[in-house]
Amino acid sequence: MVVFAYLSRSSNLGYNKIMEKMPVVKNNYQEDIVKIDNFKIKDKLGFKIKECSIIFEYSYPNINVLFKSLLGKPGYVAGIKNGIINIIKNLRKIDNLSLKNDKSEYFIYNILPKDWTVLFSIGKKEDFESCISFNDKTIILNTNPLTKEGLMGLLHEIGHWEDDKKISKYDRFQREKSQHKMAFRNGTEKDKDILIQIERNAWANGLNHIRNFKDDLDISIDEIKQEVHGNCLQYYEDRFTELLNKH
Numbered sequence: 001m002v003v004f005a006y007l008s009r010s011s012n013l014g015y016n017k018i019m020e021k022m023p024v025v026k027n028n029y030q031e032d033i034v035k036i037d038n039f040k041i042k043d044k045l046g047f048k049i050k051e052c053s054i055i056f057e058y059s060y061p062n063i064n065v066l067f068k069s070l071l072g073k074p075g076y077v078a079g080i081k082n083g084i085i086n087i088i089k090n091l092r093k094i095d096n097l098s099l100k101n102d103k104s105e106y107f108i109y110n111i112l113p114k115d116w117t118v119l120f121s122i123g124k125k126e127d128f129e130s131c132i133s134f135n136d137k138t139i140i141l142n143t144n145p146l147t148k149e150g151l152m153g154l155l156h157e158i159g160h161w162e163d164d165k166k167i168s169k170y171d172r173f174q175r176e177k178s179q180h181k182m183a184f185r186n187g188t189e190k191d192k193d194i195l196i197q198i199e200r201n202a203w204a205n206g207l208n209h210i211r212n213f214k215d216d217l218d219i220s221i222d223e224i225k226q227e228v229h230g231n232c233l234q235y236y237e238d239r240f241t242e243l244l245n246k247h
């Protein structure tokens, strides 16, 4: 169960790993923004979609990165269905991803510090859940970031980092405490609200960045918002409610 994984990881590592419930948007959300038929070991690509220029560079992560992010902490990736070897084979590291048009620019490593690692899977997205680890400074996406779904997943995860950067030490402590309490089925309504707010903030950040590119990339903010509020946040709401201390 995903939430259990989410909680069991946060229980001993504090406000660290967030396993995700991503939106399933019906209308063209799985479509490629740019179709890449065959991922190589490394490549540097450039595209123009309407007014938006995209630069995308990726490479095969070195063994230290893989070890740190996947093997060093057993169970890092939740819900593995087709085996860890398959996931390792299908992972690539984003070296650069930028979007630029006359309204805005979004360079992932202008937002995320350069010592962070972003891995993505070229395999099936069902193989595991996307996640972010603050301790390991790693984001792992279960999809290709040049699909609409993958790009929004990436912007959401980076949105978590942006959110975390804004909060005070006290608020961060409160979040850790809420995660810890929830993991031990000892949370209150307030803890639940704190944890759901983390997700809400990350989506707000991600959607805010895509706003100026939505017409070029044909991404519907309204549809994503509807799914986030109607489905994803509700999912956390339901699961956390099950885990509240009712004694």
Ligand SMILES: [Zn+2]
Binding pocket: 018, 019, 020, 021, 156, 157, 160, 199, 202
């Ligand atoms: Zn999230």
